[in-house]
Amino acid sequence: MTKPKNPAPLTYRDAGVDIDAGDALVEALKPIAARTSRPGVLAGLGGFGALFALAGRYRDPVLVSGTDGVGTKLLLAIALDRHDDIGVDLVAMCANDIVVQGAEPLFFLDYFASGRLDVDKARRIIAGIGRGCELAGAALVGGETAEMPGMYGADDYDLAGFCVGAVERDRLVDGSRVAAGDIILALPSSGPHSNGYSLIRRILERQGDCLNTRVGDAALADILLKPTRIYVKALLALHASLAIHAMAHITGGGLPGNVPRVIPAGLRAVIDRSSWQWPPVFSWLQQGGDIAEDEMYSTFNCGIGMVVIVAPQDAARAQAILREQGEQPFVAGRVDAGPGEFAWA
DSSP states (O other): OOOOOOOOOOOTTTTTOOHHHHHHHHHHHHHHHHHTOOTTEEEOTTSSSOEEOOTTTOSSEEEEEEEEEOTTHHHHHHHHTOOSSHHHHHHHHHHHHHHTTTOEEEEEEEEEEESSOOHHHHHHHHHHHHHHHHHHTOEEEEEEEEEOBTTBOTTOEEEEEEEEEEEEGGGOOOSTTOOTTOEEEEEEOSSSTTSSHHHHHHHHHHHOSOTTOEETTEEHHHHHTSOOOOOHHHHHHHHHHSOOOEEEEOOTTHHHHHGGGGOOTTEEEEEOGGGSOOOHHHHHHHHHHTOOHHHHHHHSOTTEEEEEEEOGGGHHHHHHHHHHTTOOOEEEEEEEESSSSEEEO
């Protein structure tokens, strides 16, 4: 009786994981990380853990951390093979979340998982993360690249980010100073940012071949893939100049879902819908999906990416400082004493 031959020995590469590609990517990323370096970084890429020293920078620091992803906006980037800016979204979703508490972003780490590691594509994605870190002032100190065939399709990938910042304890912005009569300032968004894309993709399916459609002054695809704005440096400049009572990053849930998070009990945010016009893309999405107005406001930012609440006597100065930082602030509402946490004017 013939004994069956032993199968050939297996390697990790046979299982779909290319360690050499991973090593090549790390080398390609080192100059990207170097461009984001800042005081406090002791060790970054290549070690088991990144090191950052706080000593001498703060009197009584509070660490503020945030983590997020990009969501199904990634599916649009993958479908269009456009990967250069999606990393900016990743940083923005994390850094904007921690700056609303007055924290200066210090360092950032990413998690990049794919079904098959394409070194050039991964380098483009992480170069975008590096640009986002530069905009936020955070050092890209490390991350994790995972090649997981079977978990993801060959061309699929996912991203997650982790940002850590610090603020002096007595400069923490936590909403406790918010009072009736405060002014609500709004900062424009660059588009849908990174929220609502599951609904956006359903609208695109309903409308068919529409990504080259001109909406306003740009193609729909360009608008939908425009990166989330990073407001960090403008808000830190404002924070250094006057007492901000509260800030809210307008993400999933829109204005009604995010502004109340920083409003104390017994008060409510009153937003004047006539204070701004929706950018054309939101009108296109509403019409394309036959979406009710309340659904629009509870799903998308509808043109407002960040809200800042200040005392009435500081409102004019706050707007001037923000304009100096390149923002276009406008008064969107006020804080009232009254029932509920949120109302439309």
